[in-house]
Amino acid sequence: MLQTKFLLPDNEIPTHWYNVVADMPKPPEPVLGPDGQPLTPDALSAIFPQALIEQEVSRERWIEIPQEVRELYRLWRPTALVRARRLEEALGTPAKIFFKYEGASPAGSHKLNSAIPQAYYNKQEGITRLTTETGAGQWGSSLSLAGEMFGIDVRIYMVNVSYQQKPFRRSMMQTWGGEVLASPSSLTTAGRAALAENPDNPGSLGLAIAEAVEEAASRPDTHYALGSALNHVLLHQTVIGLEARKQFELAGTWPDMIFAPCGGGSNFGGVAFPFFADNAAGRKQVRLVAVEPSSCPSLTRGHYAYDFGDSVGLTPLMKQYTLGHDFMPPSIHAGGLRYHGASSLVSQLYHEGLIEAVSVPQLATFEAGVAFARAEGIIPAPESCHAIRACIDEALRCKESGEEKTLFFNLSGHGHFDMASYDKYLSGALEDYEYPQEAIAAALARLPQLTA
Numbered sequence: 166m167l168q169t170k171f172l173l174p175d176n177e178i179p180t181h182w183y184n185v186v187a188d189m190p191k192p193p194e195p196v197l198g199p200d201g202q203p204l205t206p207d208a209l210s211a212i213f214p215q216a217l218i219e220q221e222v223s224r225e226r227w228i229e230i231p232q233e234v235r236e237l238y239r240l241w242r243p244t245a246l247v248r249a250r251r252l253e254e255a256l257g258t259p260a261k262i263f264f265k266y267e268g269a270s271p272a273g274s275h276k277l278n279s280a281i282p283q284a285y286y287n288k289q290e291g292i293t294r295l296t297t298e299t300g301a302g303q304w305g306s307s308l309s310l311a312g313e314m315f316g317i318d319v320r321i322y323m324v325n326v327s328y329q330q331k332p333f334r335r336s337m338m339q340t341w342g343g344e345v346l347a348s349p350s351s352l353t354t355a356g357r358a359a360l361a362e363n364p365d366n367p368g369s370l371g372l373a374i375a376e377a378v379e380e381a382a383s384r385p386d387t388h389y390a391l392g393s394a395l396n397h398v399l400l401h402q403t404v405i406g407l408e409a410r411k412q413f414e415l416a417g418t419w420p421d422m423i424f425a426p427c428g429g430g431s432n433f434g435g436v437a438f439p440f441f442a443d444n445a446a447g448r449k450q451v452r453l454v455a456v457e458p459s460s461c462p463s464l465t466r467g468h469y470a471y472d473f474g475d476s477v478g479l480t481p482l483m484k485q486y487t488l489g490h491d492f493m494p495p496s497i498h499a500g501g502l503r504y505h506g507a508s509s510l511v512s513q514l515y516h517e518g519l520i521e522a523v524s525v526p527q528l529a530t531f532e533a534g535v536a537f538a539r540a541e542g543i544i545p546a547p548e549s550c551h552a553i554r555a556c557i558d559e560a561l562r563c564k565e566s567g568e569e570k571t572l573f574f575n576l577s578g579h580g581h582f583d584m585a586s587y588d589k590y591l592s593g594a595l596e597d598y599e600y601p602q603e604a605i606a607a608a609l610a611r612l613p614q615l616t617a
């Protein structure tokens with residue numbers, strides 16, 4: 166029988182996270198304060214624990230994973246690397262297709278990889294409450310579970326439109342002890358201002374972040390946790406790529422191209438950065454492709470500029486590809502990946518031409534997700550469908566050219582709580598939406614003006 170699953174034993178969970186900053190040709194652009202000057206790390210100590218602030222600015226290549234965190238990773242890690250033989254066959258491609266299944270985590274996505282260490286370091290510092298935002302609900306569920314594991318109360322500001330559309334994600338967070346509020350809420354200044362403008366405000370990730378940060382900054386017992394974009398989040402996610410490298414050795418092949426869905430950039434960074442290390446050292450050359458929706462094309466069509474992480478301007482300024490911090494996602498779009506910006510590290514590597522990005526339209530992503538589910542069984546999260554689309558497109562190019570490339574995508578999560586979106590797709594109610602050029606041009610005028 167042909168081998169399809171490449172498994173690592175429990176004791177091969179990585180002992181260290183990989184920090185890509187050590188291998189970047191240029192140091193990361195500094196984070197700036199409201200005055201446009203580089204921020205000192207302790208300016209963040211009101212909302213983040215010291216250990217995470219250190220990771221945020223670290224240039225060390227390897228950062229040790231605490232033993233307690235590794236123990237909890239063992240609940241589902243190492244995740245399997247799977248050869249998608251039935252998908253290859255269905256496509257009739259000579260390419261080899263592999264995926265790593267992060268949907269095997271109890272919360273259903275890669276996000277628990279960072280939720281656990283974030284809760285751990287906050288607990289170490291004596292923090293008893295965490296606030297956060299969630300869009301589709303994946304991050305909120307992961308942090309609820311991680312908070313429960315460490316005895317930390319978690320309050321989640323959930324983007325209003327998802328709060329209405331995804332009641333079972335909400336129940337999932339509540340099952341793990343999380344408190345869930347629709348954002349905008351009336352509990353914060355940012356939320357009240359948004360509600361005054363529009364009582365039916367659908368909300369956005371940027372607005373939910375503003376609410377969560379505002380609350381955390383106002384209470385000494387409370388910190389804030391972010392599910393993507395920041396350097397320490399990408400760092401935690403590198404367990405995915407580190408495991409994958411070992412698994413490709415077991416499989417006796419090596420990827421030519423890696424695809425990952427890209428919202429804030431954490432699962433992309435997590436799977437791609439450990440392979441970037443080989444690229445940087447000249448050992449191998451693997452093409453690393455971030456895949457984003459054409460309805461929210463931060464990397465492929467955004468501006469590379471300093472911008473806020475939230476809609477109100479409470480966070481520090483980070484250099485990133487952005488559609489403007491006040492970006493309001495079109496509510497006809499089903500999936501996550503609706504963040505206005507992208508991780509600074511991913512943005513910088515993209516700007517320097519060291520990684521690639523493509524955008525794909527929504528209907529084509531669901532088409533790919535359904536094809537994958539019918540061939541391999543797993544129903545992918547709508548976010549993951551973006552990577553599958555790009556990977557299938559490459560596999561079909563290989564079919565034309567006869568190339569036997571090895572393609573690898575990160576199956577960042579399962580879609581079991583996204584069946585309403587599948588339902589819309591299957592009933593023909595889902596539409597494509599191209600983010601308008603005028604809106605992109607208009608965002609430029611509203612970017613924060615820096616006098617450097």
Ligand SMILES: *Cc1c(COP(=O)(O)O)cnc(C)c1O
Binds near residue numbers: 426427501502577
């Ligand atoms: C959050 C999420 C993503 C995208 O977020 P990144 O920060 O870019 O990783 C992708 N897939 C799933 C399943 C998610 O939950």
